[in-house]
Amino acid sequence: MNADIRPIRTPAEQAILASLGTVPEGGDRLADLRRAAARSFEENGLPHRRVEEWKYTDLRALMREAVPVAGTAAVAEAEARARLLRGVEARRIVIANGAVVPELSDLADLEQGLVVTTFSAAVAAGDEALSRLGGIVPSRYDASLALNTALAKDGVVITVAPGARIERPVHVAHVFAGASAAAMYTRSLVVVGAGAALTYAESFEGPDGLAYQANAATEFVVGDEAHLDVVRLQEDGASAFHLATLLFDVGRDSQVHTFTFSLGASVARTSLYATLSGADSHVGFNGASLLKGRQHADTTLYVDHQVPGCESRELFKHVLDDASRGVFQGKIVVRQAAQKTDGRMMSRALVLGDEAEMDNKPELEIFADDVQCGHGATCGAIDDELLFYLRARGIPMKEAQSLLVQAFVGEAIETVEHEGLREALIERAESWLAARA
């Protein structure tokens, strides 16, 4: 028997463990998942820097205290605070303090083949779609996901019937509208049937002054020959904690493109797990983060090529001002069966602040012998020659920097296919730069 080397539980861990005692009940399968997740948290606790996947984001040290689970938000407050992506024509669902606000959500007149329900309603009704929940399991214990599985109260469940091509994006707007710091756990599930198409957006926002905690997980099950675009805009308040997990199971001959944009929160961790289980699919996982002050944003990506002939492309851009810290960990795994895999991953950081830091960790693990894979990571300041050129044409320093930063981030944002969403993201980048100047 091993000696007990478990570290002393932090106040945050103790508080979370106390809340796990009240894991909500659900259908049998969900209840099992919740209990298993709670148990794994009890065993492992919050990860720390000696856990490789969390080396640069020591959750145990960063999350000093747990806050109580958020109570119901006032509708007017939620409506006033949900501002992101408002200009984009979309079916909008508002989640405030971790629960869908029916008064602000557009759940009626659904397009043919589209089903949208709330997670809580799906659980209460024993919805068939929930049988897909928990289908993608990270190879290692993930504390953020485990807590989400154990504690998620609400979220959305979206099903697109085979062959249905939904033109209008579905936008799930998460907002924190509480008066004091609280925690929110939301779980969503998106099932895109064979040959179907969907554009899904999610946004996160809340007030700057409160150290609230948002934990959001979304699972995407993408059928054969399906098309899914995901846009994620994270602008949580400056003191907030943001933990996100996105899980993908991608079928044959499919197209999946995601863009994760991180601008907010004091500490943010976005984990993406993708399992390519059907041959000949094309996936693109792209993203950007714009950080300032002492913000910390970690993007961790795991792409598992299990079958032959898939192409994966990853492009992440990080802009680090002041004393902010960016983390990118990306791993492409190519299983022995996954011949003819074409995988390329690139992470680029532009360091603006004297005290800013970037940690880049790209990895390839290849067991097949006929593949094309590559990765790269760069980290640097704005090119002086480019700055001089722009300034020599009369453009002042700050404006020249803004133009170059915008161009740097723009290369990644350009990969967003939906025009309205793409323009909205460009506007958010411009707004970030304007606030800097």
Add this chain to the structure above:
Amino acid sequence: MALLDIENLHAKIDGEHGKEILKGLSLKVNPGEVHAIMGPNGSGKSTLSYILAGKEDYEVTDGTVTLEGEDLLEMEIDERAAKGVFLAFQYPVEVPGVATMTFLRAALNAQRKKRGEAEISTPDFLRLVREKAGHLGINQDMLKRGVNVGFSGGEKKRAEILQMAVLEPKLCVLDETDSGLDIDALKVVSEGVNALRSPDRAMIVITHYQRLLNHIVPDFVHVMNQGRIVRSGGKELALELEANGYAEYQQDAA
């Protein structure tokens, strides 16, 4: 008053052991004049152009430079541009992700703002660029692309002249604008430059070769060597240099 007045300019590469490049250079340029500066490699021609534009890699150790009586060396890089200094780069850089149109507009409006003028309207701007670009054989596709991205050497030089035409500077410094150009491109670029000659505008044309000066005919020719102007004359001096080379000046200095 001279437009540009350089007096006994000494400059070295920035840093503790930076090499001295300019060693007492003096030059007066009046409005309407075109001055050619010729000289062998390493004589300090490009350094002079960078110092006028304000590049931070050099340190001026002695001497003065004034533009219309104002101390040029005290001005920020963008301020110099707004006051009318334009450097056409020998090697224009590529700026991916910043469309030429966006760049031109940002530059023009920044300069106008600094001079207390109103921003140019979108229709006026489009008309202005379209007209100037047409003369230089620059098409719409090039204007939409990132600044100089994927441009050939000749296209980059034409794009520099387009910027110059749109920004309408008082002092144009052309740093080896002829390098890398074939005969046809040289003609287009020279015509673009000649179209900008005006009684209010002066030009400093830096080149190794007489060939460019057949197209852009200078009022004065200066020979530079070892960081100084060692001889000045009229346009016939360029022909003499073409025939005899720079050997005589290099020996003088040795």
